Each structure stands twice: as structure tokens, then as C-alpha cells.
Amino acid sequence: MEYVLTTENLSKSYGRFQALDQLSLHVPKGSVYGLVGRNGAGKTTLIRLVCGLQTPSGGTYMLYGKRSGDRELEKIRRRVGAVVEVPSVYQNMTAEENLKQQYLLLGLPSFEGIARLLELVGLSDTGKKKVRNFSLGMRQRLGIALALAGSPDFLILDEPVNGLDPQGIIEMRELLLRLNREHQITILISSHILDELSRLATHYGFLDRGRLVKEMSAGQLEASARKSIRVEVSDIRALVRGLDALGLEYTICSDKEADIYGEISVTRLVLALSKEGCEILQIRKQDESLESYYMTLLGGEDHE
Numbered sequence: 001m002e003y004v005l006t007t008e009n010l011s012k013s014y015g016r017f018q019a020l021d022q023l024s025l026h027v028p029k030g031s032v033y034g035l036v037g038r039n040g041a042g043k044t045t046l047i048r049l050v051c052g053l054q055t056p057s058g059g060t061y062m063l064y065g066k067r068s069g070d071r072e073l074e075k076i077r078r079r080v081g082a083v084v085e086v087p088s089v090y091q092n093m094t095a096e097e098n099l100k101q102q103y104l105l106l107g108l109p110s111f112e113g114i115a116r117l118l119e120l121v122g123l124s125d126t127g128k129k130k131v132r133n134f135s136l137g138m139r140q141r142l143g144i145a146l147a148l149a150g151s152p153d154f155l156i157l158d159e160p161v162n163g164l165d166p167q168g169i170i171e172m173r174e175l176l177l178r179l180n181r182e183h184q185i186t187i188l189i190s191s192h193i194l195d196e197l198s199r200l201a202t203h204y205g206f207l208d209r210g211r212l213v214k215e216m217s218a219g220q221l222e223a224s225a226r227k228s229i230r231v232e233v234s235d236i237r238a239l240v241r242g243l244d245a246l247g248l249e250y251t252i253c254s255d256k257e258a259d260i261y262g263e264i265s266v267t268r269l270v271l272a273l274s275k276e277g278c279e280i281l282q283i284r285k286q287d288e289s290l291e292s293y294y295m296t297l298l299g300g301e302d303h304e
């Protein structure tokens, strides 16, 4: 497989604090690689290192086959666009003016291409509107347009949907899918919003306290996903008694709902619960989500 980015035992410490600990990950060409981890897991640190904003304390990374520390790497960085934390934009300029500044900064020969970029990120009708009057979603999309100015084929985004409203989230999703599928741009994206990430990502890296706990493709996640049924009942205690009597594995989700795992005969379940005086209000099949996989892998408690 061809990789756009790989890291090898990449480490970063701040004083005695180890923010990244011998992390080795692999971002395949053409993928949308989702970085998953709780606050402080090291996602932003990893992104800062790969973008050249900070230097590693140990280990290396390779971008398009060029190793960190290699002189050639700086040339290769042209192929990478990034939006790290809040995109820096000129508030009192329009989207087009901001892009012109970026083109000048990159030394691009003409402003040709700006209209196409504005169109691509859905900002072509913003005209004279200054960025300070943009919604957060518009600002984020402008950040992406700025990152795309040098025509990179690898885009790195740190929490691009953070704080966006539902409409903004959908627009961002559509944009990222378009960039990936129609423009063949590989995307590395960190996000807390797992449900949203699972609609985009083709690969995942799970980080915990600076370490890569697991790396897998979306296909592998799906294959390893446990099947379950979600039941909603009138009496959760009675449900627990019934499930224990049947020897089934389950997780209580709320005071009315539980997920039951494994092969289950619905008839046996109904009979057992009826014996306990428990009424089933709803029952539905479900595949394990990215969120529940994450919870199983990393647990729910916060280490901070």
C-alpha cells in the first residue's frame, strides 16, 4: 500500500510530560484517516509535528517518502494543506481578498483558480461580505480554501466540525467527501464527534495518552463490530433479571434501554421477560458504532 504519511516511534515531550509516546501510524494514499482520542490524547501535537510547526523529541515521520529532518521535506510540504485549530484569516477582508493574500504569500503566479476554490467550498456567493460577518461554518470552509490554495493533495484538519451547527456539519461533510472522492485528496482529520467521523473515515487511529492504541480500516471496524439488539422496556430491573436468567451479555444504556449482544432468540427473550412482568416497548437490531467501539477500546473514564 502507498502511504502519504507514516510516523515511526514519533515522540514529543514538553518538559517531563510525554504528549506523544513512540507513535507509529500509517495514512494510506486516498484515505480519510480519522484520529480519535479524548482531550489531551495528543492529536493536535501529532498534527503540529507533521505540519512542521514543532519538532519531534524522538522518532521520525515520512511525508511522501521524505523523512523528517530531510532538506527535501520542505519542498514536499507544498503538497500538504492544513487547518490547525482556528484558521487564521483577515477578519476585515472578504473571502476572495483573503485568498488573494494567500496566493501572494505562496508566490502563485496568478489569481486564476480563486473563483473555482470559492465555488468548491461553497463561498462563491459571499461577494463583499467581510469575514467578520461569516458564520463559523463559513470561516471553517474559508480556512479549507486557504489550505487548498497551493493545490495540495494531502489535507490535515484539526477538529473541523467543532462548534458547527447541524447545517454546518453537513456542509463540511459534503465538502470533505467531495475533496476526497472527486479531487483525490487524502485527508487526516481529528474529531471528537465520532458519529460524524464515522460517516467520513476510511481508516482510524485511536490515540490514548500519546500512544496509538489501535489502527484499523473502516472495513475492519465493521467486521469486528459486535451485533446487538437495543430493547426499550417498561421496567429495567425486570429486564436485568430476565437477561441474567437467560445468561445473556448486555449493557444498560438508560433507565429504559439496554443493548443485548450475541445470537438471541426473540421468542425466548419475550417469554423470559414476560415471566418477570417486563413489557418490551421497542426492539431493534443494530451494528456496533464507532462510539461504542471506542468506549470498549479506551473506556469511558477521563484520565485528565
Ligand SMILES: Nc1ncnc2c1ncn2[C@@H]1O[C@H](COP(=O)(O)OP(=O)(O)OP(=O)(O)O)[C@@H](O)[C@H]1O
Pocket: 014, 017, 019, 037, 038, 039, 040, 041, 042, 043, 044, 045, 046
Ligand atoms: N506547548 C505545550 N506545553 C506543555 N504541554 C502541552 C503543550 N501542548 C500540549 N500540551 C499537553 O500535551 C497533551 C496533548 O495535547 P494535545 O493538544 O495534542 O491533545 P489533543 O488530543 O489534541 O486534545 P484536544 O482535543 O483537547 O485538543 C495535553 O495534556 C496538553 O496539555
